[in-house]
Amino acid sequence: MTFKTTFAASVAAICFAGAAFAADITVTDSYARVSSKAAKSGAAFMMIENASDSDDRLIAAHSDAAKLVQLHTHKEGENGVMQMLHVEEGFAVAASATHMLQRGGDHVMLMGLTRPLEHGDTVDLTLVFEKAGEVTVTVPVDLERKADHGAMKHSH
Template identity: 60%
Template sequence: MSLKLISAAVLAATLSTAAFAGDMAFKVTDSYARSASANAKTGAAFITLMNMSDSDDRLIGAASPAAKRVELHTHLENDGVMKMVHVEEGFPVAAGEMIEMQRGGKHVMMMGLNGSLEQGAMVPVTLTFEKAGDMEVMVPVDLERKPMKGHGMMKHGKKGNGAGQGAGHGNASDS
């Protein structure tokens, strides 16, 4: 065999192992995505992650071809108003534990959607972990999920401080 062919085989085996290791480190359940309307410029993905490994890890980023920008977000309440904030440091996921991304809480925020999120479509999302690396998941669009109760208006905060006065995102049922 040529050196090129052997190098390609080694590279393929290495990439397969990395993807397998990431898949084995985390189990994804109960994922779905939605947007506020057919013409919405933003959408969100909600995912439950179970850390199946023996070591703590941290979800530090996300990406998707469905949007121009993707960030990890959460909501903070300030004077009865829910504010959405970017969580730059990501979400810790302890060994053997899970985190639930739910409306009104932690989520993957997709900004500048490249098209509408249509019922039943699948959205590819790449989750990036500090230790486990990248993990691609296919998130089904489910526009029929009922909103969480008890969440009022939200404003988009700046860089995780919750104090920003960015553009409003409507009520919590929209994201």
């Protein structure tokens, strides 16, 4: 990629990574990844904020970029090996709280990709909440992002 192309892709990703809103749900800091150009699956990560005074729940997601989209998490198995699991009940997003979808934890899994996802591309992803309804997010594909970028830091 030339500098001009890389710069244009970066500017587009920043613009598309803006917040998405529905009722009192805000989705920010979203990005998607694949492990290689030939990957048949990928994942999306983001920060979900619930500004309402009642709990909500992310119950589903869908995208034209994949044949199957599921909510997944990682859990340590009995033998100490991490396993990725489909979370059918979805993710609780408590009132006046934030829920992070991040690498090594809860995330949106994109399986059976309908096209290759390359750095600088975008994926339209619709998140479905029990109370807030649908929130559509344009998620930039960022293959250079570090695993802890955007992670919430808590100090005591």
